[in-house]
Amino acid sequence: MKRALFALTIVAAIGCGSEGSTVEHFGSEDTQSIPMRTGSVVVEGCKLDSWQTSQLQSAAARRVLRDVILVCPSMRASGDVAPVDPDARAAVALQLATIRQMGYSARLAVTLSDDFGQPLSSSREDVVFADAQWRANVIAGIAAIAKSSDGIEIDLQKAPSAIRPYLSQFIIDLSNAVRLGGPNVQVGVFVPPSVMSPSDVQGGDAYDLAAIGASVDHVRVMTLDFSCCGAGPGPAIDSGWAVDAVRFAMAQTNAAIDVAVPLYGTDFSGSSERPVTYLEARAIADAVHAGLLRGPNGTLHFTWADAAGQGHETWFDDGVSTARILSAWDASTLPRGVGVVFYGLGAEDPMLWDTISRGMR
Amino acid sequence: MLLHAVVRSALFFSLLAAGLAAASSASAQESGVWSGVVRERPARHDGEISLDVRDYWLRAMPKFSLSDPTQIGVRAIGTGVLPSTGEQHFLGFAFDTKYIYEQRWEFPIFGMVFGGAVGQSPRVISSLDGTMVEMKPWTAGTISLLLPGVGVRIKARRWMFSANARFVASWVWEQAAYASGRSLDDSPAALWAGTFGVRGHVEACRRLDVESRLCLFAEPHLYEFGFMNGGSAGLRWEYGK
Numbered sequence: 001m002k003r004a005l006f007a008l009t010i011v012a013a014i015g016c017g018s019e020g021s022t023v024e025h026f027g028s029e030d031t032q033s034i035p036m037r038t039g040s041v042v043v044e045g046c047k048l049d050s051w052q053t054s055q056l057q058s059a060a061a062r063r064v065l066r067d068v069i070l071v072c073p074s075m076r077a078s079g080d081v082a083p084v085d086p087d088a089r090a091a092v093a094l095q096l097a098t099i100r101q102m103g104y105s106a107r108l109a110v111t112l113s114d115d116f117g118q119p120l121s122s123s124r125e126d127v128v129f130a131d132a133q134w135r136a137n138v139i140a141g142i143a144a145i146a147k148s149s150d151g152i153e154i155d156l157q158k159a160p161s162a163i164r165p166y167l168s169q170f171i172i173d174l175s176n177a178v179r180l181g182g183p184n185v186q187v188g189v190f191v192p193p194s195v196m197s198p199s200d201v202q203g204g205d206a207y208d209l210a211a212i213g214a215s216v217d218h219v220r221v222m223t224l225d226f227s228c229c230g231a232g233p234g235p236a237i238d239s240g241w242a243v244d245a246v247r248f249a250m251a252q253t254n255a256a257i258d259v260a261v262p263l264y265g266t267d268f269s270g271s272s273e274r275p276v277t278y279l280e281a282r283a284i285a286d287a288v289h290a291g292l293l294r295g296p297n298g299t300l301h302f303t304w305a306d307a308a309g310q311g312h313e314t315w316f317d318d319g320v321s322t323a324r325i326l327s328a329w330d331a332s333t334l335p336r337g338v339g340v341v342f343y344g345l346g347a348e349d350p351m352l353w354d355t356i357s358r359g360m361r
Numbered sequence: 362m363l364l365h366a367v368v369r370s371a372l373f374f375s376l377l378a379a380g381l382a383a384a385s386s387a388s389a390q391e392s393g394v395w396s397g398v399v400r401e402r403p404a405r406h407d408g409e410i411s412l413d414v415r416d417y418w419l420r421a422m423p424k425f426s427l428s429d430p431t432q433i434g435v436r437a438i439g440t441g442v443l444p445s446t447g448e449q450h451f452l453g454f455a456f457d458t459k460y461i462y463e464q465r466w467e468f469p470i471f472g473m474v475f476g477g478a479v480g481q482s483p484r485v486i487s488s489l490d491g492t493m494v495e496m497k498p499w500t501a502g503t504i505s506l507l508l509p510g511v512g513v514r515i516k517a518r519r520w521m522f523s524a525n526a527r528f529v530a531s532w533v534w535e536q537a538a539y540a541s542g543r544s545l546d547d548s549p550a551a552l553w554a555g556t557f558g559v560r561g562h563v564e565a566c567r568r569l570d571v572e573s574r575l576c577l578f579a580e581p582h583l584y585e586f587g588f589m590n591g592g593s594a595g596l597r598w599e600y601g602k
Contacts, residue, residue: 017478017499024486025444195436226542234543241435241542243491296540297493298486315543328488332441 033361034326038339040067052346060357068099071109081141093148107151122160129166143177151186159206168211175215188218193245213253220258233268233313235299239328258339264347265316277347281316298324319355407461409601415593417453417476422446423586425552434541439490446485446498451476469527472507493540501535521566558585574599
């Protein structure tokens, strides 16, 4: 009897499964792949640096991307649209032409900021958007710059809800003006990633997608900064949350929709959050001999302490995590018509475009 | 509910099988088999019960369908299908019952197999409705109801060889976790999949004494979550004529 019990114990001990390697398998089919989607990339600035240029010249990036969007002209409270200097405008036009020569369409994203490039305060945004004359002036300025581009995008962050009617009118008027200047120039808008109404994110209620849907070609849902604004350290995107935000936008408009993917990471320290590039994050991890872990979405992260003893937690994506996120958006989850806009060219894993290109079908 | 039904059915069929085995013994005693001599006219009706330990192998685990939305931290995940986590071995324990007719024909009646995952299994990263899912096949378990079938047996001195085919109903389950921002939320319920199937069974047995045998057996899964989807092999102790 004792022998039998001993044997049973041994068998029970053996009879425990254990975790082995990691396998990725997306979709119910046997082949893993990233659905082919229209790709765009946002460049923060009016000019590409040499690294960004070389990335865009790669065959892999050409396969993944179609549009390059420069976050460049900026509306001022004065009614001007910067850059106002003729040489600077010529440089922007030359940059757009260069991007076109590389085989991409070249677009401009218009922001509203002060002379330091900082977004206007909510109270000032209220005032300027309510001013019909201001709107007319900036629309004329944008339309003049738009002629050298393939499209204009409106990129307002954390816009106050009170400007909703004025913002809708602004976008409708801008669309009419831009199309008068060049029928092939498209109009798009960057919108916050709301998943409900009233919106759960700051600035979400400023956009009336039903009202502006007929006037824009693209609605780009900025599913970025998932862990921000005091929410604590975490990934810049959650793939499921992004799906809900896109579906919410699709329910309101028939315009083409893009879902955003961050190329940058975030370093969290205390209450501060600082964007970091892939290379910077890897360099810090190497310098402090930090072990990299993968979060639930595949995002890499590590903790470290700076020279002052301040604790940090850094989260950033690489080719593997970004490819996982794109694979999670199979055609049954997000229709193939939904495009992807990658945010922050130059901050990405150098292997990103190659990884995505190899995974696409 | 399902487990209740399974347990009730198991009890019912176990009692039935035990009754058959007891009747068989009684019938054998009346005919003088207990005396140990080789009988010339074996009983026409016999029963048999058995216990076994087995390696239950699925060449491919089934896909798991989620038919109800699942609430996790950041969202409600919609319905969908999760992929197979590949091949899986289980350490299984089973009991089984048979009706034997004229020592030639055997009719498996009812049995059950319980199994737990063994060996290393990969962590499978997939997605459901856009949310990342970590599937944990090393937590898998299985239960099979061995349903009626038909087969033949032959005896040669202390050896017996038999083969049969029977219907089965099988379920497998495993745990999963869903990505929710920076955390990984364990699934509120295990992933389940079930199927009806058909198994073959061949065995070679050596008599231990007049009423018990030790057998080596193999059971190809002719259909179980897919055609020719693995099989079972193991050691079985049988009691009966």
